[in-house]
Amino acid sequence: MRQIRFFDTTLRDGEQAPGFAMKTEEKIALALQLERLGVDIIEAGFPISSPGDFEAVQKIASVLTKSAITGLSRANRKDIERAWEALKMAVKPRLHIVIATSDIHLVHKLRKSREEVLEIAVDAVSFAKNLTTDVEFSAEDAIRSDPDYLCKVFKAVIDAGAITVNIPDTVGYTTPDEFYERVSYVIKNVPNIDKAAVSVHCHNDLGLAVANSLAAVRAGATQIECTVNGIGERAGNAALEEIVMMLNVRKDIFNDVLHGINTKEIYRTSRLLTSITGIECQPNKAVVGRNAFSHESGIHQDGVLKNPFTYEIMTPESVGFPGNKIVLGKHSGRHAFTTRLKSLGYEFEQEKINKLFEEFKELADKKKEVFDEDLDVLVNKTFVQDFPIAYSLGYIFFSSGNTHIPTATVTLADSDGVERTEASTGDGPVDAAFRALEKITGIPSKLSSYKISALTEGKDAQGEVILTVEFAGEEPMSGKGYSTDVVVASVHAYIAALNRYINRHNHGGTQGDRGCFKGV
Numbered sequence: 001m002r003q004i005r006f007f008d009t010t011l012r013d014g015e016q017a018p019g020f021a022m023k024t025e026e027k028i029a030l031a032l033q034l035e036r037l038g039v040d041i042i043e044a045g046f047p048i049s050s051p052g053d054f055e056a057v058q059k060i061a062s063v064l065t066k067s068a069i070t071g072l073s074r075a076n077r078k079d080i081e082r083a084w085e086a087l088k089m090a091v092k093p094r095l096h097i098v099i100a101t102s103d104i105h106l107v108h109k110l111r112k113s114r115e116e117v118l119e120i121a122v123d124a125v126s127f128a129k130n131l132t133t134d135v136e137f138s139a140e141d142a143i144r145s146d147p148d149y150l151c152k153v154f155k156a157v158i159d160a161g162a163i164t165v166n167i168p169d170t171v172g173y174t175t176p177d178e179f180y181e182r183v184s185y186v187i188k189n190v191p192n193i194d195k196a197a198v199s200v201h202c203h204n205d206l207g208l209a210v211a212n213s214l215a216a217v218r219a220g221a222t223q224i225e226c227t228v229n230g231i232g233e234r235a236g237n238a239a240l241e242e243i244v245m246m247l248n249v250r251k252d253i254f255n256d257v258l259h260g261i262n263t264k265e266i267y268r269t270s271r272l273l274t275s276i277t278g279i280e281c282q283p284n285k286a287v288v289g290r291n292a293f294s295h296e297s298g299i300h301q302d303g304v305l306k307n308p309f310t311y312e313i314m315t316p317e318s319v320g321f322p323g324n325k326i327v328l329g330k331h332s333g334r335h336a337f338t339t340r341l342k343s344l345g346y347e348f349e350q351e352k353i354n355k356l357f358e359e360f361k362e363l364a365d366k367k368k369e370v371f372d373e374d375l376d377v378l379v380n381k382t383f384v385q386d387f388p389i390a391y392s393l394g395y396i397f398f399s400s401g402n403t404h405i406p407t408a409t410v411t412l413a414d415s416d417g418v419e420r421t422e423a424s425t426g427d428g429p430v431d432a433a434f435r436a437l438e439k440i441t442g443i444p445s446k447l448s449s450y451k452i453s454a455l456t457e458g459k460d461a462q463g464e465v466i467l468t469v470e471f472a473g474e475e476p477m478s479g480k481g482y483s484t485d486v487v488v489a490s491v492h493a494y495i496a497a498l499n500r501y502i503n504r505h506n507h508g509g510t511q512g513d514r515g516c517f518k519g520v
Contacts, residue, residue: 004217004247004259005040007199007225008240010273011056012043012072013519014231019279019468019478023503024056026276031060033272034228035067037265039240041094041223046519047071048082052504057083061090068092068134072519075099075124084131094134097124097162098519101153102141118153122160129161138166138201138520143174143182151189158190164197164223165190168520169212172205172235176215183219199223201520202238204230209238214246217257225520228273229281229288241266241287241319249314267320268346271376278466278478278496287319328375330364340372346379363462366484371456377464377482390502391441391495394419398429398487408432410491412440430490437494443501445494446470452486460484465493471501 011027014020022030027044034042044060045053057071069090073079075097087093099110099121106112112120121137128135137157142150154165167183174182183200187193200216200223202209213224230239244261247254270288274280283290293316303310328340337357341347348356359378364370395411409423410433422439426432438445448468454461463486468476477500481492 002222002257004257005197005223006038006240006244006259006261007041007043007201007223008034008039008227009043009201009225009237010034010227010231010240011060012045013233013237014227015045016233017231017236019476020231020277021477021500021504022056022276023500024052024059027056028060028063030269030272030276031064031067031069033265033269035064036262037269038259038261039067040260041068041070043070043072043096043225045071046073047086048073048079054082054086057086058089061087061093065091068094070094070096070136073097073124073128074519075120077124077127080124080128080131084128088131092134093132094136095128095132096136096138097121097128098138098140098166099124100140101150102144103146104144105141114149118156121153122156125157125160125162133161133163135162136164136166136199137162138168138199140168140520141170142167143169143179144171147182147185148189151186154186154190154196155192158192158196162196164199165193166199166201166223166225166520167216167221168201168225169203169209170201170520172203172209174202174212175208176211179212180215180219183216183221187220197222199225201225203233204235204237207235209236210242210246213238213243214254217247217254228269229285231273231277239286241270245287245314245319248318263318264320268376275377275480278468278480278493280466287314292316293321328360328364328370329368330361332364332370341375341379346375363484367458367460367462369456369458369460373455374462377455377462389499390415391498393488393491393495395421396433396488396491398433400429400432406432408436408487410436410440412437412495429487433487433491434494437491437498441498443471443498444473445498446473448476450490452489455482463489465489467493467497469494469497469501471498474501477501477504 015022031042044057047054047057061069071083071086073083080095083095099117106117125135125137139150139153198221200213200221202212224243226238226240226243228240230236244263247257247259267288281289334357337360338353356378391412391414394413398408400406405425406429407425408429411419411421413419420440422436424432424435424439426435448470450467452463452465455464462482462484465481468478470476477497479493479497481489481496483489
């Protein structure tokens with residue numbers, strides 16, 4: 001049996017996608033959840049790209065106890081030294097070095113010859129090997145590289161000390177058959193390949209990232225680089241949850257592989273990511289989408305009621321979808337609340353339980369029934385908001401009607417507790433509230449997208465608002481808000497986006513600054 005290692009790059013490659021920037025505290029929360037999920041290696045960032053990325057990698061390195069942690073480095077000593085400074089206190093540090101090997105990159109980007117790049121790669125790996133025994137080398141754009149040159153580079157870096165070599169499909173160009181052949185070719189033609197693990201990193205530009213990753217496993221790869229919900233550059237990366245469940249569901253094909261992923265943590269990990277970023281995955285997303293286990297067709301409903309396996313090849317519970325629909329209300333006690341949280345997989349210290357219970361009671365006073373989805377929201381809000389923020393909502397009042405000019409009065413409190421109140425009119429109560437917020441902060445804004453939905457059934461359901469806002473004409477920031485009142489939910493979402501924007505400027509510049517090098 002072959003052990004397949006999962007290398008998660010949600011916090012590095014995933015975060016580089018527009019709108020997915022995360023605060024350090026959010027990255028820590030997600031990294032801890034990835035460790036609970038059973039991810040073998042977590043790529044926490046690109047340390048040299050910004051002070052914020054360095055800080056995130058360093059702090060994550062200090063809290064992980066089971067997963068290995070790495071940060072991306074270009075093939076030069078300055079990058080490697082900076083990465084090692086961030087990683088050196090980790091229980092399991094890994095240095096990840098990358099340089100392009102395709103002629104199109106060598107000629108147009110690096111402007112170096114093949115021999116020069118080979119020399120740079122060997123020097124970088126040799127230098128990194130003096131710092132740690134765990135060194136990974138990635139050949140950026142490997143799929144468009146000359147196969148024999150690629151093998152030559154891999155042989156040299158393995159001789160220099162790399163114990164993992166990565167074959168990225170950087171631009172999502174290949175097909176499963178082609179990728180199977182490329183991985184097989186590397187394994188057959190690198191004479192010292194037995195001294196290193198073979199990894200793959202597939203992008204989804206043509207929608208084949210997962211298929212290509214699975215083809216690589218069949219060809220002999222033992223490490224898969226991927227992201228939660230498939231987020232990442234352009235069309236994203238191979239989706240971790242889809243690969244894992246394919247290996248589980250189709251054991252008749254993948255009968256010689258094992259992995260350490262706890263599949264019951266998949267849905268919770270996906271939910272935490274969407275809560276942090278404010279960007280939902282599409283409803284029909286495989287494994288974790290809202291409709292992944294929904295059935296509307298009468299024929300399908302009849303079959304599922306008779307035997308779920310007629311139309312479900314995996315159970316909702318196998319990926320952590322709540323199976324028991326126990327409903328809580330305002331009369332529920334602390335014990336019932338705590339028990340329900342545990343059944344959903346959430347366990348916290350008593351102080352956090354007490355805080356969650358207070359929020360639960362406030363929500364239960366507004367709603368007749370509190371569902372599992374509502375509890376997910378409470379928990380995820382606690383994860384995201386459990387750190388200092390620039391602004392918080394103090395008060396909102398609004399009025400509107402078919403013969404009345406929509407008006408909103410909003411009070412915001414800053415991080416020092418200083419409150420400021422402004423009023424404004426608008427095309428509707430939400431627009432009026434946003435204009436008042438703009439007056440308070442002095443930051444011009446433009447709403448780029450706005451989506452509202454009900455989390456559960458019933459007229460008292462919580463409204464979920466997901467939006468993106470351009471502040472001061474810069475790249476849109478996303479935010480998510482919840483409330484039984486959609487205007488209040490909208491204001492919370494706006495403030496979440498605002499805080500993300502302010503944090504980005506206070507911690508190492510813009511997302512574009514961090515993306516000075518994208519990597520594999």
